Amino acid sequence: MLRKIILTIVLGGIFILLYAPQTDAAELRIDGKNRFEVAINVSQKGWSNSNTVILTNYLAYADALSASPLAFKKNAPILLTQNQYITPSTKSEIIRLRAKEAVIIGGTGSISIQAANELKAMGLSVTRIDGKDRFIVAQNISKQLSNKGKAVIAYGLNFPDALAIAPYAARNEYPILLTGKDSLPSATKAALREKNITSTVIIGGEGSVSNTVKSQLPSPSRIGGANRFEVAENVIRHFNLSTQNVFLSSGMDFADALTGSVLAAKKNAPLLLTIPTRLPNETKSIIKDRTINTFTILGGKASVNTNSTALLGKTIVLDPGHGDHDAGASGNGLQEKDIVLDVGIRTRDKMVNAGAKIVMTRTTDTFLALRERSAIGNNSGADSFISIHSNAAENPAAHGTEVYYDTSFSSFESRRLAEEIQKELVKRMGTSDRGEKQANFHVIDATRIPSILVELGFISNPTDAAKLGSPTYRQRSADAIYYGTVNFYN
Ligand SMILES: [Zn+2]
Numbered sequence: 001m002l003r004k005i006i007l008t009i010v011l012g013g014i015f016i017l018l019y020a021p022q023t024d025a026a027e028l029r030i031d032g033k034n035r036f037e038v039a040i041n042v043s044q045k046g047w048s049n050s051n052t053v054i055l056t057n058y059l060a061y062a063d064a065l066s067a068s069p070l071a072f073k074k075n076a077p078i079l080l081t082q083n084q085y086i087t088p089s090t091k092s093e094i095i096r097l098r099a100k101e102a103v104i105i106g107g108t109g110s111i112s113i114q115a116a117n118e119l120k121a122m123g124l125s126v127t128r129i130d131g132k133d134r135f136i137v138a139q140n141i142s143k144q145l146s147n148k149g150k151a152v153i154a155y156g157l158n159f160p161d162a163l164a165i166a167p168y169a170a171r172n173e174y175p176i177l178l179t180g181k182d183s184l185p186s187a188t189k190a191a192l193r194e195k196n197i198t199s200t201v202i203i204g205g206e207g208s209v210s211n212t213v214k215s216q217l218p219s220p221s222r223i224g225g226a227n228r229f230e231v232a233e234n235v236i237r238h239f240n241l242s243t244q245n246v247f248l249s250s251g252m253d254f255a256d257a258l259t260g261s262v263l264a265a266k267k268n269a270p271l272l273l274t275i276p277t278r279l280p281n282e283t284k285s286i287i288k289d290r291t292i293n294t295f296t297i298l299g300g301k302a303s304v305n306t307n308s309t310a311l312l313g314k315t316i317v318l319d320p321g322h323g324d325h326d327a328g329a330s331g332n333g334l335q336e337k338d339i340v341l342d343v344g345i346r347t348r349d350k351m352v353n354a355g356a357k358i359v360m361t362r363t364t365d366t367f368l369a370l371r372e373r374s375a376i377g378n379n380s381g382a383d384s385f386i387s388i389h390s391n392a393a394e395n396p397a398a399h400g401t402e403v404y405y406d407t408s409f410s411s412f413e414s415r416r417l418a419e420e421i422q423k424e425l426v427k428r429m430g431t432s433d434r435g436e437k438q439a440n441f442h443v444i445d446a447t448r449i450p451s452i453l454v455e456l457g458f459i460s461n462p463t464d465a466a467k468l469g470s471p472t473y474r475q476r477s478a479d480a481i482y483y484g485t486v487n488f489y490n
């Protein structure tokens with residue numbers, strides 16, 4: 001029996017060693033059709049049970065801005081509710097968590113007495129952290145935290161800046177205190193004294209917290225930014241935070257980021273912000289600089305669109321064929337090795353911009369043997385492999401685009417990837433459709449991940465060659481490979 005257990009452990013260990021890297025670099029979405037559900041799904045992801053739940057009104061960001069550090073301290077999820085009653089799905093989640101205590105953030109205008117009574121009727125002890133205004137609520141929350149000597153100061157009349165720093169503040173149990181732009185509220189001054197704060201971090205630029213306020217704070221430093229996305233980016237840069245796992249949420253609303261912030265803190269993950277339809281440049285820039293490839297996306301597809309995140313966390317090998325003494329096909333004044341390298345680099349730039357990690361088999365006019373290319377495909381921990389070529393035939397009339405896949409490994413996915421890219425190439429390049437084809441070319445046969453070989457067009461055909469020589473069409477080829485890959489991952 002013992003031997004059996006040991007064997008199980010050893011095999012289990014081997015299994016983890018073999019498979020852990022693949023599942024590590026990934027994207028996880030904590031979905032939900034509304035903010036209540038997202039909060040519940042965050043809770044289910046992070047807590048199998050919890051003594052305490054933090055409850056905030058689903059619309060009242062003002063109360064909730066400062067709640068993350070308290071939630072983290074109590075190891076409690078933040079759940080959302082309506083004012084007059086506890087939202088039924090939230091109620092079910094409180095039951096699942098077997099919670100004994102509910103901490104209500106905000107006054108009866110946010111969560112009514114009836115709603116609090118519902119919680120009591122469920123057997124929970126209920127405490128309320130209240131205050132005449134949001135500044136006092138923040139001060140009162142800070143009273144529940146240990147004295148760490150440091151506090152975060154955020155503009156209290158809007159939410160985006162405070163969100164970005166919430167996981168960091170939560171993890172370090174630094175209170176998030178609120179301020180007006182030009183005057184420091186007396187409640188915040190009082191909290192700074194009560195908590196023996198000796199240094200402060202202002203989150204946001206002078207447009208949200210002025211230097212007049214700054215001058216009244218103990219040893220202030222500022223994390224600024226031209227907009228909320230850059231502020232979030234700068235939080236990571238300022239504290240040099242680990243980016244092994246990064247949470248991503250819409251910066252256009254507070255709810256998902258707020259309820260996700262405690263889980264992010266538990267996982268030591270910073271938060272980046274996005275808009276629903278595309279990644280803002282500021283967010284892209286840090287993803288690129290830090291080669292971030294593991295993401296937890298907060299919210300449904302309406303909050304963070306799948307097209308903007310399809311390649312997040314993906315590692316893709318791009319393999320421009322041939323190189324150096326091996327020119328590949330030539331004709332009409334062109335050499336295949338140059339065309340495919342240019343298209344490969346353009347594809348790389350486009351994919352990196354979308355948050356993918358790209359491994360190029362070559363970036364210059366160098367030669368690699370076929371088995372070196374497939375070895376890169378197999379050893380880079382990549383999710384897919386795309387080899388880029390252009391065709392040639394004796395008959396100059398032969399023309400069109402085709403994509404090859406192989407059935408030795410990942411056959412189904414390889415074929416789907418081929419179909420998606422073929423469709424985009426034909427559409428964007430205006431070439432004739434020669435279809436997806438099966439072939440056992442070494443690079444796609446020996447590469448164990450979904451792998452395809454693209455033949456952009458015929459260098460030997462004058463019409464195709466004109467396109468292959470044109471920067472506009474090379475960019476279109478790159479766009480096609482990009483969008484085909486995005487569609488594949490969607
Ligand atoms: Zn070739």
